[in-house]
Amino acid sequence: MLAARLRHLRAADPVVVGLPRGGVPVAAEVAAALDARLDIVLVRKIGAPGHEELAVGAIGEDGVTVRNEAVLRELGLTWESLADEVARERAEILRQASALRPGPRPDLRERTVILVDDGIATGATVLAALRVLRHLGATRVVLAVPVAPPDSLAALAPLADEVVCPSRPRRFAAVGQWYDDFTQVPDDQVRTLLE
Structure with a gap:
């Protein structure tokens, strides 16, 4: 369809x-x-700690970053506090690029x-x-x-x-x-x- x-x-x-x-x-x-x-x-979703299905943002190829500022504020988070997860997901994008494409x-x-x-x-x-x-x-x-x-x-x-x-x-x-x-x-x- x-x-x-x-x-x-x-x-x-x-x-x-x-x-x-x-x-x-x-x-x-x-x-x-x-x-x-x-x-x-x-692209990779950045999930809220403890609630990974709730997107607080996403990152993509070529350094694209999308932040959901409203959700970050509501949860009392900053993008900087998610630096380790963002780094892991950027590494996963590189892995996927070589493994999939x-x-x-x-x-x-x-x-x-x-x-x-x-x-x-x-x-x-x-x-x-x-x-x-x-x-x-x-x-x-x-x-x-x-x-x-x-x-x-x-x-x-x-x-x-x-x-x-x-x-x-x-x-x-x-x-x-x-x-x-x-x-x-x-x-x-x-x-x-x-x-």
């Missing part, structure tokens, strides 16, 4: 990028349907890029990914996800040129609730899809 809603972009010769790991299988289907190149964009990153300058994930909860990692893609020179960025709550999409919409999301449930707890099988996608499967 997601790929069908993106067919109008085929003529733009887009690059489809997935967020590892869960977004890559979805992105692979979109890329196949559009006969487009598939790649990844690497089979070749050099494609040149995204002056290209249409379709950013795909398996769904959006808070949107922190997607926000970082959108900023990374803009930083890399993408002229048109389309955000495409199968499921996301309306408020998260509304917050992200100004950062994308187009948003495609077939399912926008108001009652939304987590992305995994919308999948029959939400087990983690292994690195070797991601690399196989990218090859």
Whole structure:
């Protein structure tokens, strides 16, 4: 269903990028349907201590940093107090780049890029990914996800040129609730899809 809603972009010769790991299988289907190149964009969520699923920010390739200042304030945290976690996640981005990407990153300058994930909860990692893609020179960025709550999409919409999301449930707890099988996608499967 997601790929069908993106067919109008085929003529733009887009690059489809997935967020590892869960977004890559979805992105692979979109890329196949559009006969487009598939790649990844690497970002990592920075979770609140003791509540790692609650994003206080995210980091991405090329030094992109996104902070959720409201959540940091509410929890009495500073970005500096999370320096060890940020360093670990930056190291993970470097590891993923060498472990997952089979070749050099494609040149995204002056290209249409379709950013795909398996769904959006808070949107922190997607926000970082959108900023990374803009930083890399993408002229048109389309955000495409199968499921996301309306408020998260509304917050992200100004950062994308187009948003495609077939399912926008108001009652939304987590992305995994919308999948029959939400087990983690292994690195070797991601690399196989990218090859």
